[in-house]
Structures are given as structure tokens and as C-alpha cells.
Amino acid sequence: MFDVLRDPKFIFINKQNQLKEVYDTLKNEPIIAIDTEGTSLDPYTNELLLFQIGSKKYSYVIDVRSIKDWRLIKNLVEDTKKLKLLQNAIYDYKVLKISLNMELQNMYDTMVAEAIIRSGLSRAEYGRSLAALTRRYLGATLEKEVRKTFSNFTGSLTKAQLKYAALDIIVLFGIFEKQYELLKKYDLTQVAKLEFKVLPVVGDMELRGFYIDAEAWKNHIKVIEAERKKIAQKLQDAIRPYYKIKSLDLFGNYAEVINLNSQQQLMELFNDKLGLDVSSTGVSVLEKLDHPIAKLMLEYRGYEKLISAFGETLLEKLNPVTKRLHPDYQQLGTFTGRFSCSNPNLQQIPSRGEGAVFRTFFRAPKGRRLITTDYSQQEMRVLADLSGDETLLEAYKTGKDLHSLTAAQMYGVEYTEDFKKKHPELRQAAKTINFGLMYGRGPTSIASQIGVSVDEARELVDKYFSKMPKIKNWLESVAKSGVEKGFVSTVLGRKRFFELPDPSDPNYNREIGKIERASKNTPIQGTSADMTKLAMVRINARFKKERLDAGIIHTLHDEIVSEASKEHAERAYQIQYEEMIKAGEAFLKRCPIEADGGVSIQWEH
DNA sequence: AGAGGTGGTG
DNA sequence: CATGCACCACCTCT
Numbered sequence: 319m320f321d322v323l324r325d326p327k328f329i330f331i332n333k334q335n336q337l338k339e340v341y342d343t344l345k346n347e348p349i350i351a352i353d354t355e356g357t358s359l360d361p362y363t364n365e366l367l368l369f370q371i372g373s374k375k376y377s378y379v380i381d382v383r384s385i386k387d388w389r390l391i392k393n394l395v396e397d398t399k400k401l402k403l404l405q406n407a408i409y410d411y412k413v414l415k416i417s418l419n420m421e422l423q424n425m426y427d428t429m430v431a432e433a434i435i436r437s438g439l440s441r442a443e444y445g446r447s448l449a450a451l452t453r454r455y456l457g458a459t460l461e462k463e464v465r466k467t468f469s470n471f472t473g474s475l476t477k478a479q480l481k482y483a484a485l486d487i488i489v490l491f492g493i494f495e496k497q498y499e500l501l502k503k504y505d506l507t508q509v510a511k512l513e514f515k516v517l518p519v520v521g522d523m524e525l526r527g528f529y530i531d532a533e534a535w536k537n538h539i540k541v542i543e544a545e546r547k548k549i550a551q552k553l554q555d556a557i558r559p560y561y562k563i564k565s566l567d568l569f570g571n572y573a574e575v576i577n578l579n580s581q582q583q584l585m586e587l588f589n590d591k592l593g594l595d596v597s598s599t600g601v602s603v604l605e606k607l608d609h610p611i612a613k614l615m616l617e618y619r620g621y622e623k624l625i626s627a628f629g630e631t632l633l634e635k636l637n638p639v640t641k642r643l644h645p646d647y648q649q650l651g652t653f654t655g656r657f658s659c660s661n662p663n664l665q666q667i668p669s670r671g672e673g674a675v676f677r678t679f680f681r682a683p684k685g686r687r688l689i690t691t692d693y694s695q696q697e698m699r700v701l702a703d704l705s706g707d708e709t710l711l712e713a714y715k716t717g718k719d720l721h722s723l724t725a726a727q728m729y730g731v732e733y734t735e736d737f738k739k740k741h742p743e744l745r746q747a748a749k750t751i752n753f754g755l756m757y758g759r760g761p762t763s764i765a766s767q768i769g770v771s772v773d774e775a776r777e778l779v780d781k782y783f784s785k786m787p788k789i790k791n792w793l794e795s796v797a798k799s800g801v802e803k804g805f806v807s808t809v810l811g812r813k814r815f816f817e818l819p820d821p822s823d824p825n826y827n828r829e830i831g832k833i834e835r836a837s838k839n840t841p842i843q844g845t846s847a848d849m850t851k852l853a854m855v856r857i858n859a860r861f862k863k864e865r866l867d868a869g870i871i872h873t874l875h876d877e878i879v880s881e882a883s884k885e886h887a888e889r890a891y892q893i894q895y896e897e898m899i900k901a902g903e904a905f906l907k908r909c910p911i912e913a914d915g916g917v918s919i920q921w922e923h
Numbered sequence: 924a925g926a927g928g929t930g931g932t933g
Numbered sequence: 934c935a936t937g938c939a940c941c942a943c944c945t946c947t
Contacts, residue, residue: 577944577945579944580946581927581928581944582945582946598928598929600928619930623929623931627930627942628931628942631943651940651941653939657940658941659932660940660941660942663931663941663942664932665931666931666932666933666940667932669931669932692933697933754937758936759936761936764937767937827934827935827936828936832936834936835936835938836938839937840938840939843933843939875939875940
């Protein structure tokens with residue numbers, strides 16, 4: 319293998335009439351590998367330079383600029399019977415769709431496979447880059463320096479560039495074979511199947527992007543900036559008496575006394591100057607302070623947060639070609655199987671309070687509509703199903719309010735339709751426990767949230783578990799099994815592995831506690847992720863089958879957002895709703911599943 | 924460059 | 934003894 323990696327055999331293709339040979343060699347191969355090299359990570363501004371395709375025996379590196387007619391290659395790429403090996407398939411999927419109008423089918427992504435196999439293991443040690451996989455599975459070193467040379471491409475291809483382009487597909491076969499054995503060994507083939515079906519859905523989702531009303535966004539930022547300025551001024555004036563510095567700036571105004579964003583300087587202000595003994599300057603601490611400066615600070619923080627996290631920087635990410643936002647969705651961005659999202663992270667746009675207006679600037683363009691649907695209490699339903707608890711199942715089967723029903727059980731009060739109005743505190747306490755359980759939360763933290771003593775909180779939890787014993791049993795057994803086996807599983811069979819601490823580790827107990835909490839949470843969060851991903855695949859398939867002008871543009875754990883023409887929006891909503899329910903029923907056998915949503919011109923939840 | 928603090932989401 | 938799951942972005946400070 320070393321020799322092959324050092325001196326890869328490949329055929330360079332730079333004439334149209336050579337494609338016949340490529341096609342004839344590969345047309346009967348069940349497994350081929352594909353990769354592309356271009357000038358940019360953004361498919362819309364990328365210039366495609368090289369297209370690599372090959373079997374285990376034959377590798378071809380095609381100079382893209384020399385080919386006019388891609389039909390023979392398109393046949394190979396779109397052949398649903400052939401398995402395509404790729405590293406980071408979504409990138410190539412997007413590039414091939416935009417640059418060559420090809421739609422990759424039946425993909426195996428070595429990067430995604432690795433995330434499935436190593437879920438839970440430290441990223442530093444178990445990277446997913448092609449170089450890391452080559453080292454791990456083939457014991458060889460893949461130079462990555464050459465890759466960078468494509469981004470400032472000068473017009474002619476070097477020998478080194480061709481060589482490494484060829485290597486990028488050659489290594490995939492060996493990695494695939496070893497990963498495939500591991501997928502079977504750990505019983506992860508069902509998960510892999512689902513994840514690979516999700517690949518084109520994510521590719522299309524990233525290509526579509528999310529339209530945003532940039533003008534409205536900018537205007538709102540200006541308003542908030544003015545507010546922040548006012549508050550900052552007030553704050554500086556209020557704290558000035560505590561400091562000696564009273565210098566004036568060039569315009570005769572007072573200079574800033576302290577940097578309001580500096581935690582260090584704020585600690586000094588609150589503790590030394592104001593004598594208020596705070597442990598941190600976070601909202602929860604500041605809220606408890608009855609001091610005008612703390613109140614101003616909270617107000618300032620609110621504006622500062624919105625401006626820094628959701629301000630102009632987000633608009634800088636608008637794509638120059640599409641004028642839309644195209645975030646990166648990490649298909650396995652978490653160890654539980656959820657997506658994560660970045661550049662920008664649309665999974666953290668405010669949904670409540672002052673910041674919620676930002677969501678209204680995410681819109682449907684003219685003549686189009688957004689379809690937003692989310693699972694109703696997805697994770698609680700998963701917990702109900704996995705634990706088999708009768709009270710939870712009854713609530714969901716009869717449509718009773720879950721938190722009221724568990725409160726009624728706990729406190730021995732009769733459940734009525736207006737329970738929420740009659741006993742709001744009881745319901746709130748039950749709700750806190752219901753949610754807390756899913757994170758493996760203990761009495762201490764529950765006590766601090768609902769404002770009772772730790773003993774009272776412990777009593778509440780005991781009471782809860784005595785009425786809902788199956789939940790207690792399920793949580794305890796899954797925590798125990800996570801520590802004993804070193805992994806936990808979702809309903810689909812997705813696994814999260816744990817790196818168990820050494821018993822001599824001074825933090826041993828704390829680490830085990832963490833593993834126990836993650837063991838409780840992962841089957842719940844992870845099964846929910848399985849469900850949402852299956853729903854996305856099914857929705858995408860039906861949109862295609864019915865030839866709707868509709869497509870998924872965003873996902874937020876238990877929520878799916880699509881964009882459709884206004885003519886197709888109602889039908890798209892119907893499909894989206896139905897398929898979410900069906901996906902839910904595929905995983906939950908005891909607990910009914912419910913989803914809500916609708917058609918609108920702006921993102922609403 | 925990386926860590927820690929803070930805070931946004933489900 | 935203490936004990937909240939899963940992320941990402943921005944800021945300051947070293």
C-alpha cells in the first residue's frame with residue numbers, strides 16, 4: 319500500500335474522446351470512488367478543476383476544462399446501482415450539481431461513516447479528515463499541502479496536484495473496506511443506511527439556503543445599536559463616581575470608564591467598587607441583585623448580545639451569487655446524532671423575547687411560502703415510549719396535558735381540564751422535573767430552579783418516581799448499562815461510545831456522573847434525531863415524487879422548514895406533516911406522535 | 924491560538 | 934463532596 323500511495327497509478331484525461339475509455343472501464347463496476355478539486359468551498363463561486371473517478375484498479379483524473387460533453391460521466395455518477403465512495407460527500411454533491419448538473423446517487427461517505435463508528439470518542443484523537451482516516455486505516459501519510467494550491471489556481475496543473483488528486487480516490491477503497499467491517503461488527507449498518515440517505519437531502523438543503531430580508535435586518539440592527547449606545551452611556555455615567563479616571567476625549571466627552579464587555583473589569587466593579595460579592599457576572603447572578611447598575615448592565619447585555627451575535631456579521635455571510643444564507647450543516651455534528659449548524663448557526667436565532675423579531679426577517683421570497691413543522695414534545699414522547707410509563711403514555715394517548723397529569727399523580731390531586739389554571743405551581747414543578755429527568759438532573763439543580771430547598775426538591779423527585787416507577791427504572795438501567803458496556807444506543811441502533819475514566823483519576827466520580835447523565839439523555843435525544851432525519855428523507859422523496867416546487871431549507875432538531883411555490887405550499891405542508899408522523903411511528907411503538915405547523919411568509923414557530 | 928466566560932437554540 | 938443534555942458565536946485576556 320505504501321508504494322501505491324507514494325506513486326499512485328492513474329490516467330490523466332484531457333481530451334473529450336478519452337471519456338469513452340473511462341466509461342467502458344467503470345460501467346460494470348459495483349463500487350467506484352469520486353472526488354473533485356476546485357478553487358472554492360462555495361459551490362456557487364467554485365471553479366471546478368479536476369474530477370477524479372475510479373475503481374479499485376483504475377483511477378482517472380479528468381481536467382475539467384478539457385471536457386465539453388459530460389453525458390458518459392453523468393451516467394456513472396447518477397447510476398443508482400453503483401455505490402459511490404466519497405470523503406465529505408456533501409461537498410462533491412453540491413459542486414457536481416452546480417458545475418456539471420449531475421446528481422450523485424447512492425453515496426457512501428467515509429467521513430460520515432467514521433463519525434458513526436467513533437461517535438462519542440474525542441475528536442482530537444479520532445479525526446475525520448481524509449489524512450486522519452488514511453493514517454488510521456492504511457497506516458500511511460497523506461500530504462495535504464497540495465490541496466491548498468488549488469484555491470489560488472494559476473491556470474496550469476502540476477504533477478504533484480494530479481498525483482494527490484488521484485490519491486484522494488485511491489485511498490477510499492481501503493478505508494471503505496475496513497470501515498464496513500466495523501459498521502457490521504458494531505451493528506451500525508441501519509444507522510449508516512439512514513445517514514447516507516440523508517446526504518443528498520442535506521446537500522440540497524445547503525444549496526437552497528434561506529432567504530433573508532436584509533434591509534429589514536439592517537434597519538433593526540440600527541435601532542438596537544442606538545439603544546445600546548444610550549444604555550452604555552447611562553452605565554458609564556453611573557459608575558464614573560466610583561473611579562478616579564475622569565479624562566475627556568477629543569470632543570470634550572468623558573472617556574469610557576471601563577470596558578463593559580470585560581468580565582474582569584465587571585467583577586472589579588461589582589465586588590470592589592460596589593461591594594456586592596458576586597461569583598460571576600452572568601444573567602442569573604445579576605438578576606438576583608437589587609442594584610440599579612446591575613439592572614442597567616442586564617439591559618446592556620441584552621442589546622450587546624443581539625448585536626454581536628446576530629448583527630451585521632450575519633449579513634456578511636449572504637452568498638454573493640444567490641443572496642441567500644447557506645449555512646454548513648454538520649450531519650453528525652453531535653455525539654447524539656443531531657445536526658449542528660455553523661456559518662452562520664441558524665439553530666440559535668432567538669425565538670423568544672426581544673430577539674425573536676430576528677426570526678421574522680427569515681422569509682419566503684416573492685411568490686413563495688415557508689412551511690414550518692415541529693414535533694410536539696418529541697423528546698418527552700420518546701421517553702414515554704422507551705420507559706413504557708403508564709402516566710406519560712396515558713397523557714399522550716388521551717391528549718391530556720402531560721405536565722398537569724404528572725402533577726396530579728405526584729400531589730394526589732384530581733386531574734381536570736383546567737388543572738393548569740387551578741394549580742399552576744404544581745404543574746410548573748412537575749414540568750421542571752419532567753424536563754430535568756431527560757438531562758439526568760438532580761435535586762440540587764432542580765431546587766435552585768424552582769426555588770425550594772434541596773431536601774424539598776429531593777422529596778419532590780422521590781414522590782415523582784414513586785408514582786412513575788418505570789421512568790426511574792429506565793433511567794437507572796440505561797445509566798448503569800452506559801457505564802458497564804461503554805456505550806448506549808438509540809432505537810435505530812445509533813451508538814454513542816464513552817471513554818471511561820481510570821479509577822485512579824481524581825475526578826473519577828465526576829466523570830462517571832457525566833457518563834451516567836449522557837447515558838440517560840442520549841437514547842432520548844438520539845432517537846429524536848433518528849426520527850427527524852428519517853422524516854427529512856421521506857419528505858424529500860415525496861416532494862420529488864410529486865414533482866413539487868418545494869424543498870427543505872432548514873432543520874432545528876425537532877423542526878423542519880421548507881420553502882415552496884405558493885401554489886404547492888399547501889400540498890407540501892400536508893406531505894411534511896404526514897411524513898413526520900410516519901417517521902415517528904417507525905420508531906415509537908407505544909406512544910403516539912404529534913406534529914404542528916403551517917404555511918406562512920415568514921419563519922414562525 | 925486557545926481558554927474561559929457569557930448567552931443564543933432545542 | 935457535588936452532581937444539567939446537545940451544540941456554536943462572540944468577547945476578552947493571556
